[in-house]
Amino acid sequence: MLKFISMKLGLALLVALTVSFISFILLYMAGDPAVSIAGEGATADVIAAIRQQYGFDRPLLAQYIEWLMRALSGDFGMSYYFKMPVSDMVAERLPVTITIGVLGMGFALVLAIPMGVLAAAFPNSWLDRLALGIAVVGQAIPSFWFGLILIVIFSVNLGLVPASGTRHWTGYILPMIVLGYYATPAIMRLTRAGMLEVLSADYIRTARAKGLNWRSILFKHALRNAIIPVVSLAAVQLGFMFGGSVVVETIFALHGAGFLAWESISRNDLPTMQALILIFSMFYIGFTLLADILNAWLDPRLRSG
Amino acid sequence: MRLINAAAAVLLPVCLFSSTALAGKADDTLNIAFSKELEHVDPYYNTAREGILLGAAVWDALLYRDPKTGNYVGNLATGWTWIDDTTLELTLRQGVTFHNGEPFDADDVVFTLNYVIDPKNGNKSQANTSWIKSAEKVDAFKVRIHTNGPFPAALEYLAGPIIIQPNEYYAKVGQQGVALKPIGTGPYRMESVEPGKHFVLKRNDAYFAAAKPKASIGTVDIRTVPDANTQMAELFNGDIDLVWGVPADQADKMAKMGKFQVINAPTMRVGYLSLDAAGRTGAKNPMTDLRVRQAVNHAINRQGIVDALMKGTSAVINSACSPVQFGCEQAVTTYAYDPKKAKALLAEAGYPQGFSIDFYAYRDRPLAEAMIGMLAEVGITAKLNYMQYAALREKRIKEGTPISFMTWGSNSIADVSAITSAFFRMGGEDDARDPEVAALLEKGDSSVALDARKAAYGKALTTIADKAYWVPLWIYSSNYVMGADVSFTPTPDELIRFYDISWK
Numbered sequence: 001m002l003k004f005i006s007m008k009l010g011l012a013l014l015v016a017l018t019v020s021f022i023s024f025i026l027l028y029m030a031g032d033p034a035v036s037i038a039g040e041g042a043t044a045d046v047i048a049a050i051r052q053q054y055g056f057d058r059p060l061l062a063q064y065i066e067w068l069m070r071a072l073s074g075d076f077g078m079s080y081y082f083k084m085p086v087s088d089m090v091a092e093r094l095p096v097t098i099t100i101g102v103l104g105m106g107f108a109l110v111l112a113i114p115m116g117v118l119a120a121a122f123p124n125s126w127l128d129r130l131a132l133g134i135a136v137v138g139q140a141i142p143s144f145w146f147g148l149i150l151i152v153i154f155s156v157n158l159g160l161v162p163a164s165g166t167r168h169w170t171g172y173i174l175p176m177i178v179l180g181y182y183a184t185p186a187i188m189r190l191t192r193a194g195m196l197e198v199l200s201a202d203y204i205r206t207a208r209a210k211g212l213n214w215r216s217i218l219f220k221h222a223l224r225n226a227i228i229p230v231v232s233l234a235a236v237q238l239g240f241m242f243g244g245s246v247v248v249e250t251i252f253a254l255h256g257a258g259f260l261a262w263e264s265i266s267r268n269d270l271p272t273m274q275a276l277i278l279i280f281s282m283f284y285i286g287f288t289l290l291a292d293i294l295n296a297w298l299d300p301r302l303r304s305g
Numbered sequence: 306m307r308l309i310n311a312a313a314a315v316l317l318p319v320c321l322f323s324s325t326a327l328a329g330k331a332d333d334t335l336n337i338a339f340s341k342e343l344e345h346v347d348p349y350y351n352t353a354r355e356g357i358l359l360g361a362a363v364w365d366a367l368l369y370r371d372p373k374t375g376n377y378v379g380n381l382a383t384g385w386t387w388i389d390d391t392t393l394e395l396t397l398r399q400g401v402t403f404h405n406g407e408p409f410d411a412d413d414v415v416f417t418l419n420y421v422i423d424p425k426n427g428n429k430s431q432a433n434t435s436w437i438k439s440a441e442k443v444d445a446f447k448v449r450i451h452t453n454g455p456f457p458a459a460l461e462y463l464a465g466p467i468i469i470q471p472n473e474y475y476a477k478v479g480q481q482g483v484a485l486k487p488i489g490t491g492p493y494r495m496e497s498v499e500p501g502k503h504f505v506l507k508r509n510d511a512y513f514a515a516a517k518p519k520a521s522i523g524t525v526d527i528r529t530v531p532d533a534n535t536q537m538a539e540l541f542n543g544d545i546d547l548v549w550g551v552p553a554d555q556a557d558k559m560a561k562m563g564k565f566q567v568i569n570a571p572t573m574r575v576g577y578l579s580l581d582a583a584g585r586t587g588a589k590n591p592m593t594d595l596r597v598r599q600a601v602n603h604a605i606n607r608q609g610i611v612d613a614l615m616k617g618t619s620a621v622i623n624s625a626c627s628p629v630q631f632g633c634e635q636a637v638t639t640y641a642y643d644p645k646k647a648k649a650l651l652a653e654a655g656y657p658q659g660f661s662i663d664f665y666a667y668r669d670r671p672l673a674e675a676m677i678g679m680l681a682e683v684g685i686t687a688k689l690n691y692m693q694y695a696a697l698r699e700k701r702i703k704e705g706t707p708i709s710f711m712t713w714g715s716n717s718i719a720d721v722s723a724i725t726s727a728f729f730r731m732g733g734e735d736d737a738r739d740p741e742v743a744a745l746l747e748k749g750d751s752s753v754a755l756d757a758r759k760a761a762y763g764k765a766l767t768t769i770a771d772k773a774y775w776v777p778l779w780i781y782s783s784n785y786v787m788g789a790d791v792s793f794t795p796t797p798d799e800l801i802r803f804y805d806i807s808w809k
Binding site for chain 1: 542
């Protein structure tokens with residue numbers, strides 16, 4: 001197991017390094033940072049002076065290595081746009097994104113797994129159809145529209161929660177639902193498919209023949225085997241939520257890391273983009289790694305792979 | 306089940322409590338929504354309108370332009386005279402203190418001006434300060450500003466974006482400190498800053514109130530709410546009292562409800578098409594031909610777009626500037642909507658079948674698409690390239706674009722030097738590169754006599770219209786939506802003076 005983990009860990013680090021290097025090169029090719037720093041009405045002389053002052057005229061590889069060395073010690077440089085240390089800004093905004101991501105994933109799992117299990121336990125029943133309906137709707141509704149509808153109903157009409165912001169903890173409820181609901185269909189369908197396959201396996205028939213109680217078979221014997229692909233999917237979805245909650249953060253005025261990333265891109269704020277790309281890719285890589293380890297723990301056969 | 310009941314018993318009152326409106330007159334707090342994140346509260350380190358608003362609330366400039374009369378009055382300065390063409394001497398007001406108690410004097414003015422003109426310090430709005438050569442202290446309450454050549458529009462800039470920072474405090478905390486705790490002399494002091502997200506302003510009861518009045522409302526609470534629909538929801542809930550820049554269809558709906566005040570007011574922002582007359586994207590570019598540029602002018606039904614899509618107080622313009630700006634000559638060649646004539650001009654220029662061209666835009670996609678449709682009717686196939694502003698600007702500076710749909714708000718400076726000179730004096734975004742126009746504008750920018758300035762600008766704008774370098778489109782208007790108990794009258798310069806807002 002230890003060998004398995006260390007091998008996966010080494011691979012993950014390599015991937016993270018590659019991602020950061022490629023994104024660094026691409027970002028520098030996409031726009032001239034000196035022009036965006038100089039601001040409106042700057043002359044060519046000023047732009048040239050800035051290019052030199054910030055060291056943009058040096059070879060890219062040298063710039064990257066310098067950036068990486070600093071980043072490893074936690075210094076991501078200054079945001080061109082906010083004129084603040086990037087690490088401070090990210091530290092301030094990441095908790096919001098992580099909070100709604102974890103809440104959203106919790107919401108999705110609590111909704112999706114029982115529904116998937118029930119849908120598989122009673123295939124083609126009205127319960128299955130209901131679960132399918134919820135999944136189809138969740139996949140079909142764009143999250144910005146769903147978010148606004150929830151705001152109109154629960155904030156404007158019923159006055160139960162604030163429409164935006166997190167001045168009060170109730171402000172997290174609607175973002176959690178919107179973000180979580182979007183992840184629900186895939187998890188539920190995968191749970192259902194896995195359960196259907198497992199439930200038709202011989203050992204389940206044996207367990208039933210032994211006279212074990214149905215609930216214990218479903219949740220103890222079958223779910224543990226059916227959930228392996230769901231764990232991988234949920235891990236990737238969580239990575240997606242941490243990096244891609246831009247829409248939800250915009251609608252609910254949450255000012256998390258996703259919104260910051262979007263803003264940095266539109267404003268050519270390289271240090272911020274670079275730090276966020278590294279952090280987001282670390283999330284993806286970390287969660288994939290976690291999923292691998294969890295799966296290996298759940299299913300010893302995977303450890304040799 | 307018991308657990309759920311218990312949880313509900315705890316949660317429900319909390320939920321209900323959270324919904325009680327915090328806003329408004331009852332606690333003397335005006336809640337405002339910004340649509341985009343302001344990068345830095347120091348007006349020299351942002352290029353956003355939101356920054357200009359905070360600049361006017363928290364700081365003071367040396368002069369002040371009365372929005373009603375258009376005249377300059379003293380603010381932090383009490384008197385000013387041009388000693389020669391390039392030296393302005395200002396007498397400063399005595400007895401003014403900054404929010405932290407630091408007394409205001411000549412050192413603050415000299416420090417601020419010399420700091421912002423130094424490229425090392427990364428001032429973002431260089432267009433506002435590039436005319437200053439240096440500032441010099443004469444005595445404790447007298448300063449001299451030396452300009453780079455004669456620059457009569459200086460007063461307009463000194464009354465607008467050039468605000469004065471406290472030198473001792475600034476030296477102590479630096480740019481980063483100012484980002485979190487800015488100090489000025491203005492009618493409001495900044496109580497708290499969460500960068501980009503949330504700003505709380507408190508009335509400065511000790512304000513000297515020479516040009517601007519003392520603030521009426523005790524607290525201004527500003528949150529950034531990027532989504533227009535969410536802003537409307539917050540207005541319904543009473544959690545926001547004032548927003549602006551509301552899209553026309555939404556403003557219409559809000560007005561029909563009768564619960565809100567909806568005001569449409571013009572702004573200084575103009576829209577225009579910049580045509581690559583200088584051939585920067587290639588010498589064979591059709592836009593280098595005067596007849597083609599005239600055809601483009603004739604092809605676009607500006608009035609039709611204003612009536613159908615913009616509404617309110619938006620209006621068509623014919624000069625390359627906003628009509629409220631000084632020197633914006635109105636008696637120029639105009640191009641009426643005439644697709645037949647456009648086609649004839651294209652045929653005459655050797656394009657009887659029309660041509661294909663790249664069309665760049667960064668905002669107002671529906672307006673861009675309407676114009677592209679009109680160009681198609683005369684045979685010009687314009688391909689829309691929709692980009693972020695920063696990226697488009699960079700492209701325009703570096704390599705130019707055949708046609709760009711741009712807008713410009715002139716930083717609320719009511720002088721043609723802030724727009725026509727910014728785009729036609731051989732700068733990065735000058736698509737005409739016409740030395741005659743550039744020379745005329747330079748003359749206008751540097752002449753001291755008002756008549757001479759007006760004449761030079763008039764001639765430059767006439768030439769720009771004759772040569773059809775731009776398609777001047779329209780001035781934008783802004784929809785302000787506010788709660789029933791807010792008393793506020795928008796001004797055409799789109800500056801929301803928080804200190805002029807009161808409760809009904």
